[in-house]
Amino acid sequence: MLYGLAIILGFLVAGEAASNFLHLPLPGTVSGMILLLVWCLLRKGADQRVAQAATGLLRYLGLFFLPAGAGLLELSGLLREQGAAMAAVLVLSTAITLLVTALVLAWLLRRRNPQGDYPSSGEGEA
Structure with missing residues (x-):
């Protein structure tokens, strides 16, 4: 599980770096997801440990919408x-x-x- 989270966070950091250094018109999170997709396509599938970590995160996906709801209240x-x-x-x-x-x-x-x-x-x- 830790390996999968490290890979996901690594692609997040790589995406942020790519967006900042290359001045891409994409948020770093989107760039990281694209890099992760390319990595999975090159490997012809997701690593089992990465898939397990992603499934664990998806279980709590609803919690990720709480900051957006709080932002709506603020605005x-x-x-x-x-x-x-x-x-x-x-x-x-x-x-x-x-x-x-x-x-x-x-x-x-x-x-x-x-x-x-x-x-x-x-x-x-x-």
Whole structure:
């Protein structure tokens, strides 16, 4: 377990260093996750000890959201001022994401079956 945590924390530190030294527009945590992903792909799978440590951390994932909730309480004044604009952006971006996802799915289905003869849902059949 300690080996797995050391590897995960090592990639976290490497990601922070890479983001700072290379002036990447990514947070160090994201850079570290990308480095960990590349390492796992090169090894053709995650090390069993790293997977065990990650599973142990995932068990407590909900606790990692507590600081974000506390931050929301701290910024309640800003939310009061700009909450409507934030909500509008969230609704609009969600609608755009759903629309683009539906269009890509339709495109992929047409590409997979160009004749367009999809199985029916069973409505209207005798």
